Amino acid sequence: MDGYFTPSFLARCAALAMILEVSGTPKPGNVDRDHDYAGTRYEDFLASAVGVYPVLEKACREGGIGSLILEASGESVRWQGGGNTHFGAYILLFPLLKAAMLGPPDRLRENAIDIVKETTVEDAVDFYRAFSVVDVRMKRPQDLGEAERALDVSSESAIDELRKRGITLYGVMQASSKNDMIAREWVDGFRRSFKAADKIFTKRRAGTMNDAIVLSYLELLAEEPDTFIVKKYDMDKALYVQGLAIDVLERRMTLRELSHRLYIEKINPGSTADLIIAGLFIALLNGMKV
Amino acid sequence: MDGYFTPSFLARCAALAMILEVSGTPKPGNVDRDHDYAGTRYEDFLASAVGVYPVLEKACREGGIGSLILEASGESVRWQGGGNTHFGAYILLFPLLKAAMLGPPDRLRENAIDIVKETTVEDAVDFYRAFSVVDVRMKRPQDLGEAERALDVSSESAIDELRKRGITLYGVMQASSKNDMIAREWVDGFRRSFKAADKIFTKRRAGTMNDAIVLSYLELLAEEPDTFIVKKYDMDKALYVQGLAIDVLERRMTLRELSHRLYIEKINPGSTADLIIAGLFIALLNGMKV
Numbered sequence: 001m002d003g004y005f006t007p008s009f010l011a012r013c014a015a016l017a018m019i020l021e022v023s024g025t026p027k028p029g030n031v032d033r034d035h036d037y038a039g040t041r042y043e044d045f046l047a048s049a050v051g052v053y054p055v056l057e058k059a060c061r062e063g064g065i066g067s068l069i070l071e072a073s074g075e076s077v078r079w080q081g082g083g084n085t086h087f088g089a090y091i092l093l094f095p096l097l098k099a100a101m102l103g104p105p106d107r108l109r110e111n112a113i114d115i116v117k118e119t120t121v122e123d124a125v126d127f128y129r130a131f132s133v134v135d136v137r138m139k140r141p142q143d144l145g146e147a148e149r150a151l152d153v154s155s156e157s158a159i160d161e162l163r164k165r166g167i168t169l170y171g172v173m174q175a176s177s178k179n180d181m182i183a184r185e186w187v188d189g190f191r192r193s194f195k196a197a198d199k200i201f202t203k204r205r206a207g208t209m210n211d212a213i214v215l216s217y218l219e220l221l222a223e224e225p226d227t228f229i230v231k232k233y234d235m236d237k238a239l240y241v242q243g244l245a246i247d248v249l250e251r252r253m254t255l256r257e258l259s260h261r262l263y264i265e266k267i268n269p270g271s272t273a274d275l276i277i278a279g280l281f282i283a284l285l286n287g288m289k290v
Numbered sequence: 291m292d293g294y295f296t297p298s299f300l301a302r303c304a305a306l307a308m309i310l311e312v313s314g315t316p317k318p319g320n321v322d323r324d325h326d327y328a329g330t331r332y333e334d335f336l337a338s339a340v341g342v343y344p345v346l347e348k349a350c351r352e353g354g355i356g357s358l359i360l361e362a363s364g365e366s367v368r369w370q371g372g373g374n375t376h377f378g379a380y381i382l383l384f385p386l387l388k389a390a391m392l393g394p395p396d397r398l399r400e401n402a403i404d405i406v407k408e409t410t411v412e413d414a415v416d417f418y419r420a421f422s423v424v425d426v427r428m429k430r431p432q433d434l435g436e437a438e439r440a441l442d443v444s445s446e447s448a449i450d451e452l453r454k455r456g457i458t459l460y461g462v463m464q465a466s467s468k469n470d471m472i473a474r475e476w477v478d479g480f481r482r483s484f485k486a487a488d489k490i491f492t493k494r495r496a497g498t499m500n501d502a503i504v505l506s507y508l509e510l511l512a513e514e515p516d517t518f519i520v521k522k523y524d525m526d527k528a529l530y531v532q533g534l535a536i537d538v539l540e541r542r543m544t545l546r547e548l549s550h551r552l553y554i555e556k557i558n559p560g561s562t563a564d565l566i567i568a569g570l571f572i573a574l575l576n577g578m579k580v
Contacts (some may be wrong), residue, residue, distance in 0.1 A: 008343075008344045011343075012340050012341060012343060012344075012369075015340050015343075016336070016337060016340040016341075016369075019309065019336050019340065020333065020336065023323070023332070023333065023336065033313070033323040033324070033332075034323070034324070041498075041499075042313070042323075043310065043313065043499045043500070043580040044580060046306065046309050046310065046313065046580070047306055047580040050302050050305050050306040050309060050340075051302060051306075053298075053301075053302060053305075053343060054298045054302075079302075079306075079579075079580070080579070080580050081579060081580075208331075209331075209333045210333070289370070289371060290333040290334060290336070290337040290369070290370050290371075
């Protein structure tokens with residue numbers, strides 16, 4: 001409670017980051033204010049963002065990262081029926097919320113790096129439990145080696161295995177970092193989250209909030225393949241989307257055409273959207289106005 | 291804290307009600323997810339709704355209605371630059387939040403009726419102070435008689451006058467109820483707020499959340515002239531809009547045509563939107579899912 005920011009301010013920045021992100025339109029392929037998927041609508045994301053508010057605030061005061069992700073996952077599906085809306089966002093937001101309580105914005109990144117390294121085996125256990133709440137698939141079993149397969153979240157023995165092998169949540173993220181760009185943020189010092197924040201902050205100075213979100217999203221998409229697409233389809237599909245985003249930035253295709261194509265093909269770059277949430281959170285606590 | 295609901299649940303219902311209302315589209319004439327006004331954008335409403343969360347939660351525990359409206363008005367403009375976004379909504383939500391803490395949903399209306407009658411002169415003073423924060427005009431001076439003019443919120447002596455004459459916030463609402471449909475809710479036992487809740491709840495069973503919001507809004511608009519329009523323009527203009535809403539319900543005009551016309555003419559039925567917020571709040575705490 002003696003931090004540079006209050007829990008209430010930080011929780012509002014985090015909830016608003018989730019709400020602004022899903023509102024940004026067109027954000028090709030993802031749910032936004034003008035695009036629903038059959039099972040998950042815009043309103044589900046809004047309700048989820050508001051519903052987890054108490055867990056966001058709690059994170060500033062207490063609770064392990066794993067148990068917070070578990071609790072947030074439960075709250076989220078209590079407020080809406082669209083399933084997994086913000087799982088990836090929690091993985092980024094909870095360490096950032098705790099880091100923001102430890103000091104001023106210019107220490108945020110180092111503090112977040114310290115916080116993820118301090119996670120425990122119990123954090124990992126709670127994190128695995130959270131999967132069953134929201135039914136997220138972290139890795140496809142066929143992509144795992146024999147040793148890794150025991151850690152696949154769909155495996156019932158995974159939790160026993162975590163304990164036996166003493167694997168912390170940071171260890172889980174290390175193991176996943178090659179194939180998951182959100183896990184990679186933990187290992188990589190939140191490199192792309194802060195990059196997203198810089199993009200959003202700069203673009204907001206020159207244009208509307210919506211433009212800042214959409215253009216930053218497009219640039220992130222053009223920079224690296226989205227691993228949510230890799231897991232749902234394969235790397236070829238992720239590279240295809242990355243190529244299309246580059247086409248839009250280089251004016252060979254319109255944003256509207258890209259948007260239309262990804263919705264038709266049901267390709268949602270969900271992890272890139274999570275980076276935008278983290279970026280918005282960082283930008284808001286640095287004083288960006290909507 | 292021994293109430294039927296927790297403060298955190300109620301505050302989330304209230305914030306989500308504000309977010310869902312402004313998201314409902316097309317809500318002819320008002321800001322919504324697809325319509326901004328030059329000075330007030332969709333994102334301003336989202337930021338305001340999230341920004342006031344701590345005041346919504348506080349209202350469940352403590353604070354006079356007037357001081358809560360004053361505090362919420364200050365928080366709202368701290369989070370966005372669009373000016374008055376939710377002033378009318380606060381007038382409805384704060385008594386309803388306090389009422390919801392006192393008992394189960396089937397006692398909500400009677401409890402809210404009791405709560406507004408218990409407001410004090412200090413509530414009235416804080417309420418008048420809140421006006422200067424958000425620059426809302428409750429009445430146009432030219433519409434006031436000599437005695438009433440002393441109570442016009444733009445008058446500097448108004449606060450002294452309130453104290454001298456011992457006028458409570460309930461008294462202010464009584465005096466305004468003829469010309470202001472939000473003030474009328476206090477005097478009328480929140481009649482139209484509960485009517486809005488019934489409409490929304492019933493329509494959500496049969497269709498999407500967005501359809502429930504838009505159709506309920508349209509029906510409210512067709513039932514009574516919006517007094518926000520009366521204050522901004524005049525009664526003729528409000529009756530004109532009411533007539534157009536009836537035309538849409540009776541299929542002589544499309545919703546899209548109505549929407550187009552009101553945005554072009556810059557007529558925003560803001561008080562009807564506030565009733566939708568109150569209705570959504572009541573429906574959410576009665577278990578409606580998004």
